[in-house]
Amino acid sequence: MNYSYVTKIKSNLNKVILGKEKEINDLLKGVISGGHILIEDLPGLGKTTLVKALAKSLDLNFSRIQCTPDLLPSDILGVSIYNQHTGEFEFRKGPIFSHILLADELNRTSPKTQSALLEAMEEKQITEWRNSYKLESPFIVIATQNPLEYISTSILPQAQLDRFSIRISLGYPTEESEEEILKMQNNLNPLDEARKVINKSQFFEIIKEVDSISIHEEIIKYIVAIANKTREDNRLLLGVSTRAALTLQKIAKASAYLNEREFVIPEDIKENIFLVFNHRVIPSYSGRNKEEYINEIMKDILNSVAIPKVI
Known part of the structure; x- marks a missing residue:
């Protein structure tokens, strides 16, 4: 790598x-x-x-x-x-x-x-x-x-x-x-x-290596369970799409790579779900700060899904 x-x-x-x-x-x-x-x-x-x-x-x-x-x-x-x-x-x-x-x-x-x-x-x-x-x-x-x-x-x-x-x-x-x-922009x-x-070919090498990061079947099930919870939560008018679930998987692989790991762990899902999902969902109630409300919902969803034990 x-x-x-x-x-x-x-x-x-x-x-x-x-x-x-x-x-x-x-x-x-x-x-x-x-x-x-x-x-x-x-x-x-x-x-x-x-x-x-x-x-x-x-x-x-x-x-x-x-x-x-x-x-x-x-x-x-x-x-x-x-x-x-x-x-x-x-x-x-x-x-x-x-x-x-x-x-x-x-x-x-x-x-x-x-x-x-x-x-x-x-x-x-x-x-x-x-x-x-x-x-x-x-x-x-x-x-x-x-x-x-x-x-x-x-x-x-x-x-x-x-x-x-x-x-x-x-x-x-x-x-x-x-x-x-x-201070820096005062002079330059x-x-x-x-x-x-790096050059373009080296960038392609990075992308290829990110794709090769392994992800356990239990973590894939974890992603799907979280995505389904967004579709079932009555506080959301719109849950996430399958494209969003696929994206979370890709971002989790990238996160593992940046942490110099060759495999995805549950923390890679938990720390990136807000980056990937928050702009894709629509809350059913708009009478309060939208971002705070979505964060609150996503935290509740995360807490409601069992974290997989991957050995």
């Missing part, structure tokens, strides 16, 4: 985003499991910087789209243009043809444009008119949204949310970290500290 690769990546990212070791670790779980990540946070906390540093660390192609109400699907996917010399239409690729696509403030664009990402996120291809085009692997969508600003925004539908493996939040830095950030751009630490 090439554990040293992820150690180098984490070290590189921690130089750029100070004091966010846990959040960076969570981001990497999504990335090395081959998933897409939703970053829900306030402006100015380093989301874009983090994603750029990640692309630089992995030596992957990076594109960024600023989502606005007037953004069209063709602005993301590309468009066919008539060539007068050949008498044929030629497809001009859009920014989606990259390894890492940052969709900044995804909830600011229209549902029609949001839906342009659905096929790409699930099938790693796009369809333009009658033609389909494969996207080069790896293909990772990292989207951001502001959780507090609702003017001129369109709420992401559940079909869209379900395609994001995890949802994370960076949050405000500590006073000590913020002082270090100000934090991205200057980021460098290429």
